[in-house]
Amino acid sequence: MASLSTWSPIVLVVAFLILAAVAYFFRSRGEPRYKEGTAQTQVFLAGEEAPEPDKRHIRAHNMYWGFFQALKRYYETTMNAHTGIINDYIIWFTSVVAITAVIVFIAGMV
Amino acid sequence: MDSLVTHSSILAIAIPLLAAFIVPLVSKVGDKARNTVVIGALALAEFLVIILARDIYLNGLHVYTLGAAATDLTIPEHYMVPVRIILEVDAMSVFMGIITTTISLAGAIYSISFMKEETGGDRFYTLLLLLAVGMLGLVFTGDMFNFFVFLEILSISGAALAAFRTRFGDATEGGFKYIVISAVGALVVLFAVGILYSQYNLLSIAALAQAIQYTALDKIALALLVVALAMKLASVPLHMWAPDTYSVAPAGTTPMIYVASQACLYGLFRVLFSLYGVSLDTLTIGWVVIILGVLSMFVGVTMAVHQSDIKRLMAYHAISQSGYMLLGIGVGLAVLADPQALASYGREAISGGIFHIINNALYKGLLFLTAEALFFALGTRDLNKMGGMFRNMKYTAIFFIIGALAISGVPPFNGFTSKLMIYESVYNFSPVLAVIAMLVSILTLASFTKAFQSAFTGPALPQHDNVREVPKPMLIGMGILAVAIVFFSLFPSLVVDTIVTPATDALIDQAGYIGAVMGGA
Numbered sequence: 001m002a003s004l005s006t007w008s009p010i011v012l013v014v015a016f017l018i019l020a021a022v023a024y025f026f027r028s029r030g031e032p033r034y035k036e037g038t039a040q041t042q043v044f045l046a047g048e049e050a051p052e053p054d055k056r057h058i059r060a061h062n063m064y065w066g067f068f069q070a071l072k073r074y075y076e077t078t079m080n081a082h083t084g085i086i087n088d089y090i091i092w093f094t095s096v097v098a099i100t101a102v103i104v105f106i107a108g109m110v
Numbered sequence: 111m112d113s114l115v116t117h118s119s120i121l122a123i124a125i126p127l128l129a130a131f132i133v134p135l136v137s138k139v140g141d142k143a144r145n146t147v148v149i150g151a152l153a154l155a156e157f158l159v160i161i162l163a164r165d166i167y168l169n170g171l172h173v174y175t176l177g178a179a180a181t182d183l184t185i186p187e188h189y190m191v192p193v194r195i196i197l198e199v200d201a202m203s204v205f206m207g208i209i210t211t212t213i214s215l216a217g218a219i220y221s222i223s224f225m226k227e228e229t230g231g232d233r234f235y236t237l238l239l240l241l242a243v244g245m246l247g248l249v250f251t252g253d254m255f256n257f258f259v260f261l262e263i264l265s266i267s268g269a270a271l272a273a274f275r276t277r278f279g280d281a282t283e284g285g286f287k288y289i290v291i292s293a294v295g296a297l298v299v300l301f302a303v304g305i306l307y308s309q310y311n312l313l314s315i316a317a318l319a320q321a322i323q324y325t326a327l328d329k330i331a332l333a334l335l336v337v338a339l340a341m342k343l344a345s346v347p348l349h350m351w352a353p354d355t356y357s358v359a360p361a362g363t364t365p366m367i368y369v370a371s372q373a374c375l376y377g378l379f380r381v382l383f384s385l386y387g388v389s390l391d392t393l394t395i396g397w398v399v400i401i402l403g404v405l406s407m408f409v410g411v412t413m414a415v416h417q418s419d420i421k422r423l424m425a426y427h428a429i430s431q432s433g434y435m436l437l438g439i440g441v442g443l444a445v446l447a448d449p450q451a452l453a454s455y456g457r458e459a460i461s462g463g464i465f466h467i468i469n470n471a472l473y474k475g476l477l478f479l480t481a482e483a484l485f486f487a488l489g490t491r492d493l494n495k496m497g498g499m500f501r502n503m504k505y506t507a508i509f510f511i512i513g514a515l516a517i518s519g520v521p522p523f524n525g526f527t528s529k530l531m532i533y534e535s536v537y538n539f540s541p542v543l544a545v546i547a548m549l550v551s552i553l554t555l556a557s558f559t560k561a562f563q564s565a566f567t568g569p570a571l572p573q574h575d576n577v578r579e580v581p582k583p584m585l586i587g588m589g590i591l592a593v594a595i596v597f598f599s600l601f602p603s604l605v606v607d608t609i610v611t612p613a614t615d616a617l618i619d620q621a622g623y624i625g626a627v628m629g630g631a
Contacts, residue, residue, distance in 0.1 A: 004527070004606060009601075009602065010522075010600065013600070053569035054571060054573075059493070059494045059497075059564065060418045060496075060561070067415070068416065075416065078413065081347070081350075082413075083350075084350070086286075089291060090290075092350070093294065096348060097334060097337045101330060104391070104395070107393075107394035
């Protein structure tokens with residue numbers, strides 16, 4: 001396989017391990033004498049008091065808001081097609097069978 | 111040992127089948143005895159499939175005729191065509207057999223802890239074993255009628271498993287939807303088989319392949335088979351049942367129901383390459399498969415990004431990943447009649463698609479199990495109610511990371527390798543298709559970043575203080591798949607050379623498939 005002849009995951013793993021070792025070295029040079037439970041280990045939010053954990057965690061429905069807004073019409077159309085009604089599933093099935101059969105027959109005539 | 115190899119194909123089906131009927135009886139002795147029988151039967155089936163695979167890689171296609179004086183006596187004396195039930199197992203079938211038994215075994219081990227919390231273990235394991243039987247039978251059978259029979263077995267057992275937790279309303283709904291679409295799909299397959307039988311008086315795939323004329327009726331049968339199997343494998347726009355079903359199936363069985371869909375994908379490939387093969391208008395049908403693949407990839411992933419229910423998110427990704435396989439195989443099919451294009455990139459496209467089947471079964475299986483582990487620990491599938499779980503469920507989080515990186519095609523994971531093969535080969539056919547495939551991969555990564563961020567990172571939430579890591583058998587079930595992913599990631603060439611390339615060659619070699627049963631007839 002052409003693509004596999006140029007691909008070696010072992011090289012990548014070795015590179016990752018070297019980088020991890022370098023990162024660990026720099027991390028170990030950091031300040032070890034911090035005090036647990038003091039301002040040194042608290043969340044820093046531009047000097048403001050950090051909200052409670054429940055309020056601080058970004059929930060799934062808040063993520064990629066801009067992406068969904070940009071594709072609002074696409075999502076509205078797609079969501080509307082997902083009715084959850086099994087009769088609709090069978091209508092889709094019948095339609096796709098008909099379309100496929102027509103394609104197979106037309107292609108045979110050309 | 112030779113005798114074991116000779117009978118391995120039928121034993122791999124018969125042993126889980128026998129165990130399925132013994133399980134309710136053994137359950138009276140105790141749960142431990144029942145679990146031992148289930149795990150033992152599936153481990154034995156896996157062993158038999160492995161020795162069968164070894165034999166096929168060394169000696170070629172394996173044919174087993176039931177009830178004949180000799181197992182390779184496919185055409186009885188004074189007959190011109192095969193009349194008995196025949197199992198025809200080539201490198202492609204055994205490739206699917208390996209996937210089926212591995213996922214079934216991991217799923218059964220994972221289910222041990224889950225079933226401690228549930229009642230009806232005897233019925234659960236009977237159905238689980240029957241699902242494994244249906245899948246193995248479907249990929250090993252050499253005739254169209256038994257293809258339908260095994261399709262029914264896997265559909266009925268899969269639907270019953272999906273609806274197993276009847277206390278949840280959506281479980282009953284998911285199971286009902288699965289059985290309706292499965293029944294419609296299977297009846298359409300039976301109708302197509304009837305059309306073929308009415309013309310050729312044959313049911314053996316090899317005999318039919320030799321006789322098929324690509325008449326108007328054959329074209330109708332083809333359209334029916336392609337679309338019925340596309341619905342069973344949840345290809346867009348026939349996918350809508352899948353999130354409803356996958357999201358409600360109990361722990362351990364979701365990956366199995368998903369692999370059952372992959373078995374239907376195998377069925378589609380078998381119909382296209384072995385049954386119709388070169389008599390087909392390969393370019394047209396190749397494009398039909400490609401379009402189904404692209405739609406599945408794109409719609410699947412965009413719907414997945416939008417989900418907040420972790421199992422529905424996984425289900426839409428399952429649909430999206432099936433699209434990659436359809437794309438790779440579709441490109442290979444489109445150039446099947448062009449030897450130069452087939453050699454240049456068509457074979458690699460098919461290999462990429464086939465490699466993606468096993469990679470996907472592993473990481474998708476693992477991700478379904480991690481989703482179920484979160485549900486087991488938290489009692490919710492809603493990502494909006496999760497957070498900070500890395501602290502409480504370290505091993506599950508690590509398994510999730512492995513699965514998520516693999517499905518997103520991040521190097522050096524196995525998902526990257528099969529996607530790379532698909533990108534490169536598909537690019538030669540149509541650069542636009544390759545770009546769409548890469549875009550889908552980026553959206554996959556975005557979707558799993560969202561899932562990981564929502565469930566595992568963030569501050570420790572007070573309502574999850576008492577959440578603990580899932581029990582050991584569930585971790586072992588996930589661990590088996592995670593180890594397999596790491597192995598496949600580190601040694602892709604070994605995997606491709608050992609099991610993927612022989613499967614590709616077997617799929618393309620229609621003459622070999624026919625000759626093994628028909629001989630000189």
